[in-house]
Amino acid sequence: MTSERTLRREVVCPFCGLACDDLAIERDGERLRLREGGCGRSREHFERPPQSAAPRIAGQPTDLSAAIARAADLLRGSRLPLFAGLGTDVDGVRAAMRLADRLGGVVDHLGADALFRNLRVVQDAGWVVTTLSEVRNHMDLLLVIGPDPSADYPRFVERCVRPDRTLYLDKPPERPVIRIGPPSAAEAEGLGAETVLPCAVDRLPEVTAALRALVNGGGPAASEIAGIPADRLRDVAQRLRAARYGVVAWAAARFDFTAAELTVQTLAAMVQDLNRTTRCSLLPLTGNDNLIGANQVCLWQCGSPLRTGFGRGVPAHDPHLLSARRLLDAGEADALVWISAFRAVTPPAASGVPTVVLATPDTALEPPPEVFIPVGTPGLDHAGQFFRMDTVVSLPLSALRESGLPSVAGVLRQIEQAIPAVRSRSE
Amino acid sequence: MTLVKLAGGRIVDPANGRNGDTADLYLHDGMIVPDPGPGAAIDQVIDVTGKVVMAGAIDIHSHIGGGKVNLARAIMTEDHRGHHPDLLDRDRFDGGDVLRRAGGGIYTPSTFATGYRYAEMGYTAAFEPAMVPANARHTHAELADTPMIDKGCYAMLGSDDFLLRLLAEGAEQPRINDYVGWILEAVQAIAIKVVNPGGINAFKFNGRDLHFDSPGPHYGVTPRRIVTALARAVHELGVPHPLHIHCNDLGVPGNWETTLQTIAGAEGLPLHLTHLQFHSYGTEGKRKFSSAAAQVAEVVNRTPSVSIDVGQVMFGQTVTASGDTMMQYRNHRHAHPDKWVCMDIECEAGCGVVPFRYRDQNFVNALQWAIGLELFLLVEDPWRIFLTTDHPNGAPFSTYPHLIRLLMDRSFRRDMLKRISRPAAAATVLGSIEREYSLYEIAILTRAGPARALGLHDRGHLGPGAVADITIYTEQEDKEAMFARPDYVFKDGRVIARNGEVTEIVWGATHAVRPEFDRGSIEAPLRDYFETYQTVRLGNFRVTDAEIEDAGLSGEGRGRLVRHACRRIGAS
Numbered sequence: 001m002t003s004e005r006t007l008r009r010e011v012v013c014p015f016c017g018l019a020c021d022d023l024a025i026e027r028d029g030e031r032l033r034l035r036e037g038g039c040g041r042s043r044e045h046f047e048r049p050p051q052s053a054a055p056r057i058a059g060q061p062t063d064l065s066a067a068i069a070r071a072a073d074l075l076r077g078s079r080l081p082l083f084a085g086l087g088t089d090v091d092g093v094r095a096a097m098r099l100a101d102r103l104g105g106v107v108d109h110l111g112a113d114a115l116f117r118n119l120r121v122v123q124d125a126g127w128v129v130t131t132l133s134e135v136r137n138h139m140d141l142l143l144v145i146g147p148d149p150s151a152d153y154p155r156f157v158e159r160c161v162r163p164d165r166t167l168y169l170d171k172p173p174e175r176p177v178i179r180i181g182p183p184s185a186a187e188a189e190g191l192g193a194e195t196v197l198p199c200a201v202d203r204l205p206e207v208t209a210a211l212r213a214l215v216n217g218g219g220p221a222a223s224e225i226a227g228i229p230a231d232r233l234r235d236v237a238q239r240l241r242a243a244r245y246g247v248v249a250w251a252a253a254r255f256d257f258t259a260a261e262l263t264v265q266t267l268a269a270m271v272q273d274l275n276r277t278t279r280c281s282l283l284p285l286t287g288n289d290n291l292i293g294a295n296q297v298c299l300w301q302c303g304s305p306l307r308t309g310f311g312r313g314v315p316a317h318d319p320h321l322l323s324a325r326r327l328l329d330a331g332e333a334d335a336l337v338w339i340s341a342f343r344a345v346t347p348p349a350a351s352g353v354p355t356v357v358l359a360t361p362d363t364a365l366e367p368p369p370e371v372f373i374p375v376g377t378p379g380l381d382h383a384g385q386f387f388r389m390d391t392v393v394s395l396p397l398s399a400l401r402e403s404g405l406p407s408v409a410g411v412l413r414q415i416e417q418a419i420p421a422v423r424s425r426s427e
Numbered sequence: 428m429t430l431v432k433l434a435g436g437r438i439v440d441p442a443n444g445r446n447g448d449t450a451d452l453y454l455h456d457g458m459i460v461p462d463p464g465p466g467a468a469i470d471q472v473i474d475v476t477g478k479v480v481m482a483g484a485i486d487i488h489s490h491i492g493g494g495k496v497n498l499a500r501a502i503m504t505e506d507h508r509g510h511h512p513d514l515l516d517r518d519r520f521d522g523g524d525v526l527r528r529a530g531g532g533i534y535t536p537s538t539f540a541t542g543y544r545y546a547e548m549g550y551t552a553a554f555e556p557a558m559v560p561a562n563a564r565h566t567h568a569e570l571a572d573t574p575m576i577d578k579g580c581y582a583m584l585g586s587d588d589f590l591l592r593l594l595a596e597g598a599e600q601p602r603i604n605d606y607v608g609w610i611l612e613a614v615q616a617i618a619i620k621v622v623n624p625g626g627i628n629a630f631k632f633n634g635r636d637l638h639f640d641s642p643g644p645h646y647g648v649t650p651r652r653i654v655t656a657l658a659r660a661v662h663e664l665g666v667p668h669p670l671h672i673h674c675n676d677l678g679v680p681g682n683w684e685t686t687l688q689t690i691a692g693a694e695g696l697p698l699h700l701t702h703l704q705f706h707s708y709g710t711e712g713k714r715k716f717s718s719a720a721a722q723v724a725e726v727v728n729r730t731p732s733v734s735i736d737v738g739q740v741m742f743g744q745t746v747t748a749s750g751d752t753m754m755q756y757r758n759h760r761h762a763h764p765d766k767w768v769c770m771d772i773e774c775e776a777g778c779g780v781v782p783f784r785y786r787d788q789n790f791v792n793a794l795q796w797a798i799g800l801e802l803f804l805l806v807e808d809p810w811r812i813f814l815t816t817d818h819p820n821g822a823p824f825s826t827y828p829h830l831i832r833l834l835m836d837r838s839f840r841r842d843m844l845k846r847i848s849r850p851a852a853a854a855t856v857l858g859s860i861e862r863e864y865s866l867y868e869i870a871i872l873t874r875a876g877p878a879r880a881l882g883l884h885d886r887g888h889l890g891p892g893a894v895a896d897i898t899i900y901t902e903q904e905d906k907e908a909m910f911a912r913p914d915y916v917f918k919d920g921r922v923i924a925r926n927g928e929v930t931e932i933v934w935g936a937t938h939a940v941r942p943e944f945d946r947g948s949i950e951a952p953l954r955d956y957f958e959t960y961q962t963v964r965l966g967n968f969r970v971t972d973a974e975i976e977d978a979g980l981s982g983e984g985r986g987r988l989v990r991h992a993c994r995r996i997g998a999s
Contacts, residue, residue, distance in 0.1 A: 020962075090568060122766075126502065131561075133962045133963070134631070136960070166960065167588050167592075300537060301528070301539065313529065387565070391498075393963055
């Protein structure tokens with residue numbers, strides 16, 4: 001271990017879907033300290049003391065090769081192995097895809113419920129979307145639907161909503177921010193919307209439907225919708241129509257109500273309508289744990305999104321039938337590989353299903369799984385690639401220290417190599 | 428390394444002027460080598476007596492990877508229910524890297540399926556023509572997962588705010604050259620593409636059209652200025668492939684005049700006009716939509732600085748994926764199925780994805796089909812026209828064998844013409860064109876021409892020193908059958924497909940140019956631009972050589988980067 005201190009700039013933070021890349025990180029031995037940029041969350045994750053944990057089999061410490069051999073044994077006998085969590089870099093997802101393809105498994109991600117609230121709308125009707133630098137420079141009105149997203153995406157306001165100058169203005173742009181959703185006591189420190197139209201999250205379907213009707217010159221007969229006076233909604237609709245580059249943002253992870261995709265569809269249709277006369281775009285706030293990267297790799301490698309299975313020898317996709325939660329609850333999966341390399345996320349309860357966990361060393365595991373292999377975090381312990389929420393930009397992650405922890409890709413590759421080459425599915 | 432002899436084939440190699448003479452070909456260490464003479468120890472003889480031997484085919488314009496392609500896969504669930512040529516092969520798990528991966532799709536094939544389908548047709552290289560610089564890392568990651576073929580990307584410029592600012596400030600040409608050179612290097616591209624010059628930027632300001640001499644919003648820069656600046660930059664940097672241009676007004680009746688303005692606007696500088704079929708429309712007739720292929724071809728024929736590819740339309744379901752948000756928005760009302768995406772991207776570009784079904788009984792679609800074929804048959808110099816469908820925009824690349832038959836077989840072409848919308852058939856001169864392409868000319872369109880146009884000196888031909896990318900066919904009356912299933916396909920000297928079936932999985936190289944430019948003068952303003960306005964820093968925008976060379980799964984070593992030097996021309 002070296003005692004030399006080094007400072008590295010333009011470090012990418014992989015701890016939310018914004019993937020800010022302006023951090024300065026100081027390395028002191030194996031400790032990392034955030035010196036510039038970043039937020040509370042990035043500080044917590046970068047400054048977490050490095051832990052060196054040994055792999056475990058059924059809770060008993062062992063060495064890596066024994067753990068890999070045990071994992072390979074479990075998987076080679078499985079008829080439907082589930083690769084879930086999938087919180088890893090692009091290479092980690094590639095390795096999981098390859099193994100799932102080879103073994104007839106299913107791939108899912110811990111954030112996929114939110115992904116499909118959005119993706120099903122794109123598949124049914126399409127949408128008009130934008131990216132973070134367009135928002136930063138072009139936007140002249142922001143409408144946020146749902147809770148204040150600042151807690152989940154801490155630097156969204158700083159980086160995209162309130163820049164000092166833009167490509168088109170030398171001074172901070174005047175940008176009205178409107179939010180429709182549950183009131184927040186911390187609004188001023190968070191999104192800082194000047195206008196908040198308060199309503200409960202599960203009333204958003206009717207509010208957004210009314211808003212779309214108002215945008216199109218119609219409107220509800222009622223004087224209020226979910227407690228919001230119709231005149232105030234009419235004013236929002238008018239401002240969207242008058243904006244030259246409006247942006248409508250929401251975090252689908254917070255749309256935890258029945259048929260939330262219909263609300264996303266309403267927003268998508270409203271923005272399509274607005275583009276007949278002016279410009280307006282959606283900005284889905286998402287992408288934590290490299291959710292977007294996992295979905296992108298899955299799409300390019302097999303043509304289908306996450307929740308694709310290879311059990312029939314060809315990729316088959318179903319956002320409901322192939323969700324990890326359902327496959328475990330229904331007893332259909334007979335092995336679980338749980339992957340979470342960015343942060344400690346405990347695997348879902350999977351009673352009776354042999355489980356292999358590839359996760360950060362501090363992950364709480366009680367009862368202990370069959371196999372636990374502590375892995376490094378991409379962007380701290382090893383290099384990698386991470387996709388931002390807007391799906392366009394992906395960023396390089398670097399190794400900032402030498403923890404000795406293996407990567408998810410490396411471990412999965414070794415597991416694959418430990419599975420005998422010829423395997424008939426009819427066994 | 429083994430010495431392999433391909434014995435008795437008929438060599439069709441236009442780059443070396445060979446038109447079907449019978450000769451042996453020798454392969455050593457992945458290369459074509461001279462006849463080693465009597466007494467040489469030949470390790471393997473493959474008897475190809477009487478078969479047609481060509482270089483591996485090269486697709487100069489095919490949307491095979493990157494953001495818009497993956498978005499098209501996400502939307503077109505229809506293409507991934509049932510279209511699975513890569514069925515489970517129970518014996519395929521015979522260890523390590525020969526694993527043949529599941530996948531599928533026809534107009535939105537997965538990366539693995541893309542490589543397999545190209546190889547099965549005898550293609551050994553394909554170039555992604557619209558890489559948004561901000562999306563470069565993603566695009567290269569997809570290409571790293573695309574097996575069998577060589578690949579490369581054209582970086583999209585011309586609606587990016589940095590360039591428009593330079594032009595609005597009246598920057599001198601050397602400064603533009605430095606920026607273009609910097610971009611080519613930073614995103615590992617082999618050429619520069621411009622899509623609807625200025626138009627993608629104009630759409631962000633709610634511009635719904637932008638003509639060649641119209642000043643764009645905010646910056647007041649005309650498409651003409653953008654085209655001349657970029658064409659000159661590419662030329663002066665010595666990039667082998669000229670500016671690759673998707674003109675303004677794509678798909679708009681009457682746009683043939685824009686096409687001619689663009690050719691004139693290049694002021695004699697080399698220019699490649701892509702998917703020209705979509706830019707050769709007139710306004711004649713009661714439907715106000717007509718073919719202007721003859722007028723456009725006539726100008727192409729007398730302008731030797733211009734090359735083109737066609738972007739042929741074929742009937743059936745596909746999806747259009749383009750950087751041209753302005754025109755994709757305009758066309759969304761034709762979406763079939765009815766769903767569409769438009770995306771503004773990073774103050775740099777955009778993308779639009781609109782599903783489309785070309786119908787042979789629809790007047791416009793049928794005439795589009797005819798216009799493409801008219802261009803193929805009316806442009807005289809086969810060295811300046813390349814075979815494309817603008818995959819997947821006109822049709823999937825897997826329709827190439829059918830297209831080749833349409834070009835080589837006049838009676839087949841006339842039979843097909845009888846099946847289309849009768850008013851469209853009456854509005855095309857196609858039926859009166861006698862020309863049939865020869866095998867030699869097809870080899871120019873699909874091998875020698877694209878290699879020359881891209882500066883790939885050791886591809887696209889069969890002379891000593893060429894990379895041993897080779898396709899061997901049995902000549903047949905039915906040219907579609909002939910070109911669909913070559914007997915042998917070699918990549919880097921190894922047999923990768925037999926009789927239209929993949930037999931070995933290999934990984935091709937990524938090609939990129941390395942122009943010289945004044946790094947000092949451009950990197951400081953760029954660094955400031957990124958820090959002030961963008962949400963990515965310059966150092967993270969850049970894609971390093973190592974990212975391509977180490978790409979793919981750790982340790983698999985599938986990435987290989989071929990760097991092409993450029994010979995700088997003109998001013999400092």
